Amino acid sequence: MTTEVRVPTLGESVSEATVATWFKKPGDSVAQDEMLCELETDKVTVEVPAPAAGTLGEIVAAEGETVGVDALLATISEGEGAAPAPKEKSKAGDDGDSAAAASGSGDSAPSGASIDVMVPTLGESVSEATVSTWFKQVGDTVAQDEMLCELETDKVSVEVPAPAAGTIGEILAAEGDTVQAGGKLAVMTSGEGAAPAAKSDDAPAAAQSSGSDSGSGSGKDVENAPSAKKAMAEKGLSPDQVQGSGRDGRVMKEDVARATAAATSAAAASSEQPAQSSPRAPVSAEDASREERVKMTRLRQTIARRLKDSQNTAAMLTTYNEVDMGAVMDLRNEYKDEFLKKHGVKLGFMSFFTKACCHALKEVPEVNAEIDGTDIVYKNFVHMGIATGTPTGLVVPVIRDADSMGFAAIEKAIAEKGARARDGKLSMAEMQGGTFTISNGGVYGSLMSSPILNPPQSGILGMHKIQQRPMVVNGEIVARPMMYLALSYDHRIVDGKGAVTFLVRVKDALEDPRRLLMDL
Known part of the structure; x- marks a missing residue:
């Protein structure tokens, strides 16, 4: 049986790589997950492990060649069975018994x-x-x-x-x-x-052999990445000063970058320490004993960084309006039982807002666009982000192609993704690619707020609490269920006219839901 060795996913915006080094040649026996070759991109170095145990057959992409994602690198003939143990025999001398025992296990690990x-x-x-x-x-x-x-x-x-x-x-x-x-x-x-402990017993022998056999000078029988050797020479670092993260402790290019950054930070730490502690106000001893210091989770750190980056990058502005929710509430009360019976999901307000936003985005497409350098990228689809609060922080699952979905499909998607978000089961793919976001602070009782953009999006709609307020209707003062709406937008791409038009279209669609059916 032949197994193909292909180029793995190289990362966001990286579509090709160069074959830097082959560590095996045709005919060599390889174990599953044993490193075969190394690819270099313009960002990182990528190791390619063997997908199965066997014998390396044909090498399709030689060193120095440029390959794309999922391109064929080589083939492996399975069943030939070699594990790494025979390789150790040639180095250790006449330890034939242990080599035979290791090779006798076939494809499974000895x-x-x-x-x-x-x-x-x-x-x-x-x-x-x-x-x-x-x-x-x-x-x-x-x-x-x-x-x-x-x-x-x-x-x-x-x-x-x-x-x-x-x-x-x-x-x-x-x-x-x-x-x-x-x-x-x-x-x-x-x-x-x-x-x-067997690993530590073998370590001295491995170190002795590597001292003469390997040119890395790291005391390990592991060849460091060529790009890492070059980077260490440029930075004046020895292999002993760099902690390797590659297979078997192999030093990679990014390890050198981290070691360099760590050395720079350590050198500047003493001079910068007073400045770092200055933002925190003095705390008396009796108060300090009652405080609790908890490290921020990575999710919370990312939320903080992205929100601040959004403020620093976008020319963010917020426009407001209010909507009479009476028509939507009446329609929902009239059909909610039939809707639940037929579709198996409750009819909520979010599907109305999602449909209204999709309708308005078609008329004001710049709110559904994003800036990429000096270009404006207009989206001919709507991937709607629905901001969801979880015990660990705010996440934004994305409903893809929401503009082509009906009320039932939207409600099912919101319910399913909301439950997965609260359970921490969302995948990263489900939180990427959104083109516009809706945030409902009204569920927590918020009456008015200015939502922050979710970059690189250019618009976010804030929903709020529905509250009975006195309104003038046909010359009479009556109590109506009113909601404030807030649209935060990137003024670099969206003009005030477009933002106000968008919000008015959402208001019109919600106050008269029949407009959605008539595409008005």
Whole structure:
């Protein structure tokens, strides 16, 4: 059976890479997840592991060639079975018994072999995560796919299962540590009861052989990335000064960048420390004992950063209006029972607002556009973001192609994504790509607010509390259920006329929902 080795996803806005180094040649035996080659993009260096154990067949993309995402790199003939153990035999000398035992296990990992637990792919535009919780300790025996730990990114939580059955030998990233995508979390020993100490016993021998065989000078039998060697030479760093995050501790280009940044920060820390502490007001000793200091979650840090970036980047302005919700409330009360019976979901207000916004966005397309450098990108679709409060912070799940959906489909999507958001089960893909956002502060009792843009979007509609207020209708003062509406928009792309027009169209559609049916 032949397995294809293809170019993995390279990251947001990266469509091609250059084959930097092949670590295997045709005919070599490889184990599953053993590193085959290294690709270099204009942003990062990417390692390509073997998708299965076997023998490397044809190398399709040679060193120096440019390849696109999902392009074919090589082929592997499965069933030839070689694990890395025969390679160790040639280095260690005449230890033939252990090599034979390792190779005799076929495609499965040999008992006592080391297995790396790596950070999984975290999603588009997400490059790092924080280790939230370890569910296992060093020495614990685990089954394949048993959950080892949980990672927290700025968007979602990611569970890391055991890649194989075995014993936890070493935990490399403790709780609270920040890890990069593709970094190493722990080392397992395959097979039941394997002693973690075996790794340390072999370390001196490995160090001795690597001192003469490898040119890295790092004391490890691991070849550092070529791009990392070049970067270390430019920065004047030795391999001992850089903590490698690649396979088997291999130093990557981004590791050098982190080490350089850390050295720069450490040098400036003493002079900057007074300035960093100055914003915090003095606290008396008796008050300090009653305080509680809690580190911000990555989600909260990202919310803070993105909202502040939005204020600093966009020329944000807010315009207001009010809408009489009587017509929508009457229509909802009239049909809510039939709607629930037929569609299995309650008829709420959000579907009316979503439809009204989609209707208005067609007339004022700049509110549904975004700025990309010196270009304006107009969207011929509406991916509606619905801001949702969760116990860990505000998230914005996206309803894709909301402009082509009916009331029932919108209500079902909002209910399903809202429940998943509160349970922390949303994927990153479900929170990306929105073109416009609706935020309903009215559910918390807000009467008036100015919502902040969700970049790179150019508009966000704020809904508020429905309140009975005296209004003049046909010359008479009557109590009407009124709601304030707020549209925050990016004045760089949306003029005041367009913003007011959008808000008036939403108001008209809600005060007379029949206009939505007539496309008026």
